[in-house]
Amino acid sequence: xxxxxxxxxxxKLDGDVATVGITAHAAEQLGDLxxxxxxxxxxxxxxxxxxxxxESVKAASDVYCPLDGEVTEINQAIVDDPxxxxxxxxxxxxxxxxxxxxxxxxxxxxxxxxxxxxIA
Amino acid sequence: xxxxxxxxxxxxxxxxxxxxxxxxxxxxxxxxxxPAGVLKEHLHTRAAAGLFDVSHMGQVIVRAKTGTYEDAAxxxxxxxxVDILGLKPGRQRYGFFTGENxxxxxxxxxxxxxxHLFVVVNASCKEADIAHMRARLAGCDVSLLEDRALLALQxxxxxxxxxxxxxxxxxxxxxxxxxxxxxxxxxxxxRSGYSGEDGFEISVPxxxxxxxxxxxxxxxxxxxIGLGARDSxxxxxxxxxxxxxxxxxxxxxxxxxxxxxxxARRPGGARAGGYPGAARIEEDLEKGPVRRRVGxxxxxxxxxxxHAGLFAEDSPESPIGEITSGTFGPSTEGPVAMGYVPASLAxxxxxxxxxxxxxxxxxxxxxxxxxxxxxxx
Numbered sequence: 286x287x288x289x290x291x292x293x294x295x296x297k298l299d300g301d302v303a304t305v306g307i308t309a310h311a312a313e314q315l316g317d318l319x320x321x322x323x324x325x326x327x328x329x330x331x332x333x334x335x336x337x338x339x340e341s342v343k344a345a346s347d348v349y350c351p352l353d354g355e356v357t358e359i360n361q362a363i364v365d366d367p368x369x370x371x372x373x374x375x376x377x378x379x380x381x382x383x384x385x386x387x388x389x390x391x392x393x394x395x396x397x398x399x400x401x402x403x404i405a
Numbered sequence: 406x407x408x409x410x411x412x413x414x415x416x417x418x419x420x421x422x423x424x425x426x427x428x429x430x431x432x433x434x435x436x437x438x439x440p441a442g443v444l445k446e447h448l449h450t451r452a453a454a455g456l457f458d459v460s461h462m463g464q465v466i467v468r469a470k471t472g473t474y475e476d477a478a479x480x481x482x483x484x485x486x487v488d489i490l491g492l493k494p495g496r497q498r499y500g501f502f503t504g505e506n507x508x509x510x511x512x513x514x515x516x517x518x519x520x521h522l523f524v525v526v527n528a529s530c531k532e533a534d535i536a537h538m539r540a541r542l543a544g545c546d547v548s549l550l551e552d553r554a555l556l557a558l559q560x561x562x563x564x565x566x567x568x569x570x571x572x573x574x575x576x577x578x579x580x581x582x583x584x585x586x587x588x589x590x591x592x593x594x595x596r597s598g599y600s601g602e603d604g605f606e607i608s609v610p611x612x613x614x615x616x617x618x619x620x621x622x623x624x625x626x627x628x629x630i631g632l633g634a635r636d637s638x639x640x641x642x643x644x645x646x647x648x649x650x651x652x653x654x655x656x657x658x659x660x661x662x663x664x665x666x667x668x669a670r671r672p673g674g675a676r677a678g679g680y681p682g683a684a685r686i687e688e689d690l691e692k693g694p695v696r697r698r699v700g701x702x703x704x705x706x707x708x709x710x711x712h713a714g715l716f717a718e719d720s721p722e723s724p725i726g727e728i729t730s731g732t733f734g735p736s737t738e739g740p741v742a743m744g745y746v747p748a749s750l751a752x753x754x755x756x757x758x759x760x761x762x763x764x765x766x767x768x769x770x771x772x773x774x775x776x777x778x779x780x781x782x
Binding site for chain 1: 634
C-alpha cells in the first residue's frame with residue numbers, strides 16, 4: 286500500500302514496516318541533490334520530527350518523519366550518490382525503513398489520488 | 406516587502422519563455438534557474454558558455470562638468486580607494502565605495518570611457534550609490550542608465566559565441582572595454598565577469614536586449630544560466646557577494662581586497678588617502694587586519710552555508726567568526742565556503758570547525774580561488 290504526506294514524502298507499507306522516501310514532485314522542486322544525511326539505524330523518530338536532510342547546490346531542506354517509529358534500515362546508496370534521489374525518487378532513491386509504532390496510524394495519511402490533487 | 410511589486414528586466418519575457426523558475430532578488434523578478442537546473446548550468450558555464458541576465462545591476466555614467474576624464478576620475482577617487490586617474494581609456498578596474506569607518510558600502514566596476522566614467526554597481530545598492538555620488542561629487546553629473554540591459558556571457562566558448570555577432574572581440578584582453586555594434590545595436594563590451602571564467606559583460610539597449618540574447622543563445626554552445634549557478638560559480642572563483650562576504654562592517658583589507666588599492670592611493674603614494682575611512686584602512690594595511698576573509702573547505706561532504714558559526718575547536722566555547730558564503734561546488738565536486746577568521750588562524754592548512762545542525766564539522770583554510778581562473782590576460 287502506498288501512502289503520501291502533505292510534506293511530499295511517500296511510504297510503502299508492508300505490514301508494520303514502512304519504506305520512506307520523497308516524492309518525484311519534491312525531488313523535482315529541490316533540483317539536483319548533492320548531499321543526503323540519513324538518520325541512524327535504531328533511532329526512534331516521532332511524527333513530524335526531522336528524519337533526514339537533503340541539500341541541493343542552492344539550499345538545505347529537512348525531510349520529516351511521516352509517522353512514529355524506529356529506523357530499521359537506511360539506504361546508504363543515496364548517501365554515496367545523491368543523484369539517485371532525482372533519477373528514481375520512488376524506487377532506488379528510497380531513504381529509510383521505519384518499524385511503525387502503530388501500523389494503523391498510516392490510515393490517516395493521503396492516498397495517491399489525494400496527493401496528486403494536492404500538487405496539481 | 407512581500408507585497409512589493411517586483412521590477413522586471415528587459416529579458417523578463419525571454420526568461421519565462423525559456424521555462425525559468427523566477428524568484429525575487431534585489432527588488433527584481435529574476436531567473437534562479439532554467440529547466441537544466443543549477444548543477445548542469447554551472448558545469449556548462451565552465452565547459453562551454455553561459456548567458457546571464459544581470460540587467461538588475463546599476464549602469465551609471467559619471468561625467469565631470471568640465472568635460473574631462475581627469476576631473477571625473479579625481480572626483481570618484483574621493484569615494485573609492487582605487488587608482489582611477491591612472492586607468493587608461495578603454496580599461497576597467499574593480500573597486501569599492503568605503504564608509505567613514507572603513508567598511509564597504511558597495512563594490513563596483515569602473516571604466517575609463519575617454520571623457521567620462523562608466524560604473525556598474527550592485528542592484529541592491531544602486532539607489533544608495535547614486536545618492537552618495539550625487540551628494541559627494543559636486544563637480545559631476547551622475548546618471549543611471551534606465552534604458553539599457555546588461556548581459557554576462559561567460560565560459561571558455563564565450564569568445565566564439567560573441568565573435569559570431571562581432572568578430573573584433575578576439576582582440577580584447579581581460580578588463581578591456583570597447584564599443585561594438587551587435588545586430589546594429591550600439592553596445593559596450595567588457596572582457597570581464599564574475600564566474601572565474603573568461604567572458605564578457607555586454608551593455609545593450611533595452612529594446613534590443615531580447616534580440617541580442619536570442620542571437621547569442623542560438624549558438625549550441627551557449628545556454629541560459631540563472632542566479633543559482635551565478636552564485637556557485639562566483640564562490641568557487643573566490644569572488645565576494647556584497648551583503649554576504651563584504652558589507653559596511655568589513656574593511657577591504659579584512660576582505661582580502663587590498664590588491665585593488667594600488668600604490669598611488671596607499672601611504673606614500675601620489676594620491677594617498679583622501680577617501681572615506683582612509684585612516685582605518687591605512688591602519689589595516691600597515692599593521693595587518695585582526696581578521697581575514699579566507700577560503701574554507703569542509704573535510705566532509707556536507708555543505709556549510711552562510712551564517713554557520715565558526716569555532717577554533719569542536720565545541721561551542723571557542724567562537725571565532727562566521728561563514729559568509731557556502732555551497733556545494735559543482736566543479737570542485739565538494740563543499741566550498743568563505744568566512745572570516747582571526748588573522749592568527751588565516752594561514753592555509755589551519756583547521757577550524759563550523760556548527761551545522763548541532764554538529765561541529767571540520768574545515769580547512771584554503772587559498773582562494775577554489776578553481777583555476779581562465780581570464781584572458
